[in-house]
Amino acid sequence: MRLSLIVPCYNEQEALPIFYEAATAVLAGMDCEYDLILVNDGSRDGTLAVMKDLAARDGRVTYLSLSRNFGKESAMYAGLCNVKGDYVAVMDADMQDPPSLLPEMLAKLQSGDYDCVATRRVTRAGEPPVRSWFARRFYGLINRISETEIVDGARDFRLMKRAMADAIVSMGEYNRFSKGIFSWVGFRTCWMEYDNVERAAGQTKWSFWKLFKYALDGIISFSQAPLTFVSLFGVFMTSLSFLALVFVVVRKLIFGDPVAGWASTICVIIFMGGLQLFCLGIIAQYLSKTYMESKHRPHFIIAETNGEDVTKIR
Ligand code: UDP
Numbered sequence: 606m607r608l609s610l611i612v613p614c615y616n617e618q619e620a621l622p623i624f625y626e627a628a629t630a631v632l633a634g635m636d637c638e639y640d641l642i643l644v645n646d647g648s649r650d651g652t653l654a655v656m657k658d659l660a661a662r663d664g665r666v667t668y669l670s671l672s673r674n675f676g677k678e679s680a681m682y683a684g685l686c687n688v689k690g691d692y693v694a695v696m697d698a699d700m701q702d703p704p705s706l707l708p709e710m711l712a713k714l715q716s717g718d719y720d721c722v723a724t725r726r727v728t729r730a731g732e733p734p735v736r737s738w739f740a741r742r743f744y745g746l747i748n749r750i751s752e753t754e755i756v757d758g759a760r761d762f763r764l765m766k767r768a769m770a771d772a773i774v775s776m777g778e779y780n781r782f783s784k785g786i787f788s789w790v791g792f793r794t795c796w797m798e799y800d801n802v803e804r805a806a807g808q809t810k811w812s813f814w815k816l817f818k819y820a821l822d823g824i825i826s827f828s829q830a831p832l833t834f835v836s837l838f839g840v841f842m843t844s845l846s847f848l849a850l851v852f853v854v855v856r857k858l859i860f861g862d863p864v865a866g867w868a869s870t871i872c873v874i875i876f877m878g879g880l881q882l883f884c885l886g887i888i889a890q891y892l893s894k895t896y897m898e899s900k901h902r903p904h905f906i907i908a909e910t911n912g913e914d915v916t917k918i919r
Pocket residue numbers: 612613614615616617646674675676677678680696697698699701804808809810811
């Protein structure tokens with residue numbers, strides 16, 4: 606039995622060596638073989654050099670260096686497309702996913718009751734309060750409007766059987782929202798909870814707006830509810846305008862036509878114009894995602910690797 610550990614890294618030259626030491630120390634004490642797949646997601650610092658150094662020292666290290674920064678989702682996908690182990694784990698390089706959980710996770714898988722052990726953090730200590738507030742609203746909203754369950758606080762840190770990793774690879778969508786994809790493929794998942802750990806070194810890659818956009822991507826990828834909302838809203842406004850029409854005609858027949866109400870007319874026009882643009886905007890979001898999907902661009906391009914039979918473009 607072999608475990609493949611995938612680590613997406615973007616500008617992690619400080620954190621990666623710390624992670625490597627900690628992870629290999631834990632893995633060495635575990636009752637299974639392992640290999641590490643380090644994905645360099647177009648880092649601008651010395652991450653690739655660190656990876657090469659680790660690979661030179663440790664034959665179990667494979668590095669995949671992408672041709673530019675494709676984003677964590679694509680980096681994970683590159684790793685998943687190139688795993689060789691029977692068990693697959695995905696972990697961040699910054700020690701926010703504690704390697705010390707791995708033995709317990711593996712034991713859960715080997716018990717045969719589960720196909721996947723996922724982790725969620727139950728606290729958000731060390732995070733700006735505004736961010737936590739928006740995160741909670743996001744999970745509340747998406748779980749109301751999506752059929753796929755998105756677990757609050759779920760990390761991408763998981764240990765799964767190869768079959769599940771293959772299922773994830775088979776989902777070739779371009780807009781990848783992993784929290785949704787992991788859940789969509791199913792399989793028996795055990796949740797392990799832990800308190801939030803702060804990054805060991807380096808900087809988080811997520812600004813508030815990046816997270817906000819990511820949240821919107823998640824909603825668009827895993828729910829059609831905004832489109833239904835737009836349609837129903839259209840039906841509602843049409844019915845309302847029909848009633849208004851009857852009202853105006855009847856009033857004209859009974860009271861004649863005293864030309865007045867310029868202000869109210871303008872208000873209605875502006876209001877309707879705004880609503881139409883808003884609804885078009887929602888549709889445009891879906892359309893733009895469909896447009897990107899229809900191009901069938903690769904998810905990642907590997908420029909450099911020390912591995913053999915590596916899928917370089919997919
Ligand atoms: N990451 C990546 N590509 C990116 C951004 C991040 O591969 O474009 C990696 C990063 O190196 C880290 C993991 O994804 O190993 C999580 O990133 P980060 O710690 O910045 O996210 P957070 O933990 O703050 O959600």
